Amino acid sequence: MxxxxxxxxxxxxxxxxxxxxxxxxxxxxxxxxxxxxxxxxxxxxxxxxxxxxxxxxxxxxxxxxxxxxxxxxxxxxxxLVKNGEPSLVQKAFLEEFGYQCGFCTSAFVLLGEWIINNIPNPTEEQIKEVLNAVVCRCTGYQQIIKAIMKAAQWKREGKS
Amino acid sequence: MPDSYKYVGSKVQRIDKDKVLGGAEFAYDFELPGMLWAKLVGSPYPHAKIVSVDYSDALKVPGVVAVFTGEDFPFKVGLYAADRDVLARKKALYYGHPVAAVIAESLDAAEEAATKIQVEYEPLPYSLKVEDSLKPDAPIIHEEMHTYKHAVFIYPKPGTNIAHQTKVRKGNVEEAFSKADVVVEKVYREPLLSHYYLEPWTGIARVRSDGTVEVWSSHQSPFAVRELLSKSLSIPMNKLVVHHLYTGGGFGGKAGLLLEHLPILFSKKLGGRPVKLRLTARENFFYMAQRAGYLIKMKTGATKDGKLIAHWGEYYLDAGAYADYTVNMARAIGLTATGPYEIPNIHVDSFAVYTNKVPTTAFRGFTMQELHYAFESQIDELAHKLGMDPAEFRLLNVFKPGISRTAIGERLKEDAGDPATPIKEVVKMLSEDDEKPKKPWIVRGKGIAAFWKGPFQPSSAASSAIVKVNDDGTVDVLVGTGAMGQGTITALTQIVAEELGIPPEIIRVSPHRSTDMVPYTWQTVGSRGLFSEGMSVIMACEDLIEQVREVASIVFDVNKNMIEYSEGKACVKGEPWHCITLKEAALGYMNPKGVTVGGPLIGRGYYVPPRNVLTDPETGQVLEEGHLAPFYTFGAGGVEIEINLLTGEIKVLKAVSVYDTPAVNPGLAEGQVVGGTVMGLNIAMRERLIYDEEGEYKGVFPEGMLLNPCLTGYLLARASDIPEKIEFKFLGVKQKDAPFGAKGIAELTMIPWPAALANAIYNAIGVRITELPITPDKLIEEIRKQKPELLEQAEKYLEVNL
Known part of the structure; x- marks a missing residue:
């Protein structure tokens, strides 16, 4: 080769x-x-x-x-951090305790980015469907889902 | 938590923000200049004599530095019993048992060379089941057991496969059973499990020219790693530094003896060059200890007025090839014996039994999930036999703190907690919003389980903390506990903020630590981290405050009792203009004339469980009035489920749980509860390490192999698998000698689910499942055995609907 x-x-x-x-x-x-x-x-x-x-x-x-x-x-x-400013998804993960050991966190944050950029008003079911691609052993996913819902809401409200 | 606290009891954000923002470093990521890579080679037989190892071809691969085999390290290592070869010597004890290691300049070279090692084996008879290992003619897995060093409270039986036995004898069981009106006798089983923490085990070691050994690894407890390595490798602790980075999950699987001894020994043989051993997920299934399997026999008796009077049990833990923590787990399940109920007559024996499977160790809950699955099923059966409501029956028997004695004769402290209220609350939470299922072949059921647990630790398990004030008035907190995601370092920050009356933003509890730089703590296990470290940190803050008051009393020339401390400063009572701040006193207070009073502020605190005692080896009873653990957390869980009688699928509609303790941080506590609930229900329904125990697949798969070392075979919960609703409550019942009254919760959140699920199935269809996981095929099979008419009915509904 x-x-x-x-x-x-x-x-x-x-x-x-x-x-x-x-x-x-x-x-x-x-x-x-x-x-x-x-x-x-x-x-x-x-x-x-x-x-x-x-x-x-x-x-x-x-x-x-x-x-x-x-x-x-x-x-x-x-x-994702631009000029020292974390993205909406990152901020939401911090606020909603969307992580524990942190080993899978980057994957979930990136899935969150894709969701809020592509589904403006995501349902819990839609979020779960996307998150099924990645496994987390600590959180039980609920706080990750909440974080992504919150980031999507912030985006709709025009928060940066 | 009352509102009077400013930081404790509120949702302070996690301090390990770099996990979300980038830059978080795990042992997995850690590298050193000039580092070599190690790769292990595993046995393809479950039990075999190693005849010869030929690695001449492996050495020819460019970049390969060395190959080691068991004979290079002729000694045993271990946790409670030194039962483990460094690399298999003379014989391999399980499929995957590492027999050789390749060290190379790159991982690619090490991987290539590993395929070129030729090992000649002579297969031996093997055992994949506890029952087989206990037979008189069973192959003996550890023939040299009589030579193994072991802890004083571990009782191996040389000449057998029994690694440990615990006995509990209380009252007169035979007589009590003769007086019982109802008796339930059943056998419960759980398979071996994988922790499947997401960071595969990784360790990097180097030996400095002065002989100092340094190791960076993925572990729960840096000081436990140091102790084990110091003992097994005869390295004095001042020449051994264990570095803790973030650990990517542990769940008990990174608590015992891990693999640090391998890179250390390799580095020693290679002039001290750094060596990294980083497992893949697949290797992690074979080289790291997993959770034991369980065979639990129970017989429990009650009188017709609903009093539990007798319990007999034999609990067997399938320890695999090396027993690591599993011997102490056999002790934990034996001494706990039952759920949170007082029973005057108990006869229990528990065993850890060697088999030719992967080694086993601790797992979140430390046998309590398994014990409660069995015992809370017994309780449910007894209640139905007595015609009593299962919750009422529990409330009649549950411990009364201050009065009740446990199976080992320990009298619970008056402020030990509240075992009863969680049971009542869970029933209430389950009774809300009842609906009927939409299809006739779908049935609903509800089930509950109570639980309790304390940390199973040596009676002397100590912890300590240092709180120091920096020149600018900010604060550094030094503790020895591991950060594996559970959030302890955030909760400790809140406690220090509350104690010193300063904002959390000016406090730092480093997530990383080294054993030569932080004070000791025994282990980060047993849900003890926040409790033990919290107690230590509170004492350290008190010590620090005393120092500031002392300085203020000298500066303002008043008696020390005239100085009060709050909000980061010490002031003269009634004269709030006479104050010294933490910043002013940080390095000693200098007055305007240059005279300095005091010195750098360093508070020291520690915690050792008070009046913790050992138990009698013959009866399991406490040797004097005292305790087995410094706290017990009590709680209950319940589920509402839907069963599809056509497919055997179970849908968890609602999972509720209640804990007696307060929560220091509701955001972290929620994470523990949801994570524990999802893990517990997944263990109940999906997880198992599969072995061909009955020999059904001989000739199809290699004999004795673990058949599902991957995520397509070992099913973890995904986002869509979580219950529709997860609800929980913390009752806020405080223990007096606990940090802000709070007790541990991390493991507790996982305990009740298999029991609650099995009880809900019984409630729905009258079928009792005594073996995990409760998969759809198993449920259908059991319905066919126990209630075949249900399946016939369901099929009829389907015909009508079609």
């Missing part, structure tokens, strides 16, 4: 990298770019905690081959 040159925009910064054709996006983000909020666990698409936003859509980064991500824009937890 020969390395392939790809270009990624990660949290707004353009990166050029030589990756192996069978290398996962997760491996690139964690082990080459040292973005530690992107966690690994099962490496087979079951747990979902390696979720990142690729061109605005949540993907399980262990299931994306790095060459597939060529030219895409990647957003991780680190990319």
């Amino acid at each position: 020969k390395p392939v040159r790809i270009t990624l925009t990660v949290n707004g910064i353009k990166r050029e990298l030589d990756v192996m054709p069978n290398e996962s996006l997760l491996h690139v983000l964690r082990d080459r770019l040292h973005i530690i909020s992107v966690k690994g666990n099962c490496f087979r698409g079951e747990c979902g905690i390696c979720t990142v936003l690729m061109n605005g859509r949540p993907v399980k980064s262990c299931q994306v081959l790095a060459p597939e991500a060529d030219g895409s824009e990647i957003v991780t937890l680190e990319g």
Whole structure:
């Protein structure tokens, strides 16, 4: 196998990298770019905690081959704080106690971002449907759901 | 909590905000320059002699530095009993048992080399069931048990597979059963479980040139890790530093002896270079200890006026190949014996039994979920036999603090809590908004379970804290407890804020700590963290306040009793213009002429459980008037469910629970309750580690293998699986010697659910399920056995509707 040159925009910064054709996006983000909020666990698409936003859509980064991500824009937890200001979803997670051990948190915050950007008035059922992609062992999900509901409401109200 | 508190009792935001904002660091993420990677190789047999290991090809892989086998480390390690090989020596004891380790410059090289290690085995007879391990001709898994070092309260039986036995003898059980009007005798079972914390176990170790060993790892209790490593590897504690970063969940699974000894030993052999061992989720199923399986035999008797008078039990814990915490868990379930009820005659034996499965250890609840599943099912059956309301029957027998004695003869303190009110409250909460199910093949039922639990710890389990004031008047708090998501460090911040009368924003309790930099605490287990650390921190604040008052009394030239402290300053009574603030006194108070009074403010506090005593090995009774635990939290849980008689599916409509204690932070407490409820119900309905215990799949899968080491086989609750409604209450009943009256809750929130669910099923359809998990296929099978007419009826409804 020969390395392939790809270009990624990660949290707004353009990166050029030589990756192996069978290398996962997760491996690139964690082990080459040292973005530690992107966690690994099962490496087979079951747990979902390696979720990142690729061109605005949540993907399980262990299931994306790095060459597939060529030219895409990647957003991780680190990319959500803008000028020192956390995103609405981050603020809502803090207010609603939407996390405990924190190992899956980045994945859920990113799913929350996708939800409030794509479903202006989400129901609890719709949120659950999206959250089913990621597993959390601590919270029992309820405070995560509340946080995302709150962030969606803030967004509707025009809060920033 | 009364309104008089400013910070305690309110929803102060979690202080570990970097988990949401970015930058939170776990051992999983931790790396050091020049670090090597380790990869383990597991046994493909459940029990086999290791004939030879050939790793010459592995050494040829570029980047490989070394390969180690069991013979490189010829000694045993362990928690309560040193029963564990560092890497399997002479024989492998379970499928997946690590027999060799590869160390390489990169993880990729280590992984490649691991596939090139050739091990020759000679398979041995094996046992995958407690019943098989107890047979006279059973293969003996630990032939050298007689040589194992073990704790004084652990009683192994060399020559058998019994790792420990606990006995409880109280009153005269035979006579009592002869007087009982109703008796229920049943056998309950629970499978082995996985904690499935999301951070797979990770450890990094290095040995400094002066011999100091440093380790960063994913653990619950830094000081317990230090103690175990110091003992097993003979490293003095001043040459051993355990670093605690954020831990990505534990649930008991990161409490016992973990794998830190591996990277330490590897590093020692490689000139002290840092070595990292980071497991994958799959490896975590095989290399880390899981939760024991349970076989619980119970016989319980009551009189027709509804008094419990006799209880007999044999409780077996399937300990797997190494028993770690499971020996002490056998002790916990034995000594607790029953739920929160006074029974004058008790005869219980509990055992931890070795099998050729993955090793086992503590799990959230420390046997109390399993005990209450069995005992609260017994209670429900007895109530039905007596024709009594199950809640009324419980209230007739539940402990009365100050009067009742427990199974081990401990007299509960007057302020031990309120076991009765939660039962009444749960019934009330379940009785609201009753509806009829919409389809005739769907039936509804309600069930409840009461519970109690205290921390099962050595009678001397200590903790300590230091509170120091910085130059600018802000405060640093040093504690030894682990931060694995439970929120203790936030609640401790609130307690310090309340005690010192200063805002939480100027207080820091670091989530990270090192054993050489913070004061001791025994362990972060048993729901004891906030209680023990809270007590220590309160004492440290009091100590600090005394120091400020002392300084103020000298500065203002008045007697110390004329100085009062509040809101961050010490003032002369009646002269509020004569004050010294924490900031002014932080490093010693300097008067305008330059004379300095006092020195840096450092408060010290500690907590050791008062009057905790040991129990008699033959009877399990307390050796003198005293306690087994410094607190017991009492509560009850209940569920309302719908059963689909066509599919066997259960839908939990409502899960309610009530706890007697106050909550220091309602937001954190809610997280514990919801998380514990979802975990407990998932254990009740879905989770199990699957082994081919009956040999049905011989020739299909490798023998003795754990069959579902992945999330498609081991089913965790997802967002859509949670109950429609989760409701809870904290009654606010205070214990006098508890931080702001509050007792532990973390494990308690998980205890009642399997019992409540089983009782709700019985309430709905009169079918008793005595084995977890209650999956749809198991429920249908049991209905077919116990109430076949229900299935026939349901099918008829379907025909009519079609």
